Amino acid sequence: MKLAEALALRADAARRAEQLRVRIAASARHQEGESPAEDAAALLVEAEHTLGELESLIRRINRTNAATVAEGGTLTDALARRDVLRLRHRMVTSAADAAAGEGQRGFRQLRSELKMISTLPVADLRGQADDLARRLREVDTLIQRLNWEVDLLD
Known part of the structure; x- marks a missing residue:
């Protein structure tokens, strides 16, 4: 199997x-x-x-x-790497969304109100998120390939 x-x-x-x-x-x-x-x-x-x-x-x-050996480690190592990449991607995406002001529905800024300023570089974070997503896809593809190649041990 x-x-x-x-x-x-x-x-x-x-x-x-x-x-x-x-x-x-x-x-x-x-x-x-x-x-x-x-x-x-x-x-x-x-x-x-x-x-x-x-x-x-x-x-x-x-x-x-x-x-199971997988690119310089075991399949267990690859699974841990995938899990942490998912967490990193979610964290960076969330930070970029917050810095960009996304999720603030109904927020309106008038001249008399205080101006909201981002403390994080949104474009850099989006680029980082894209890189993390690519790395995540690569690790996930490796894991899926191995899942169909490797026989289950007793």
């Missing part, structure tokens, strides 16, 4: 576990004389099985990520 397939199975197992949690909570109590929509005990057994599958997939995925 390829790593990408395992990632899809992991996402599916996590969704299924969350759905089971909601169904268990909905069926855990019922009015006297009524019967619950579903058997909460059976759902708990199914949830335990699903969570066992999820744990196994997470372990195998993590082992595979740590063992």
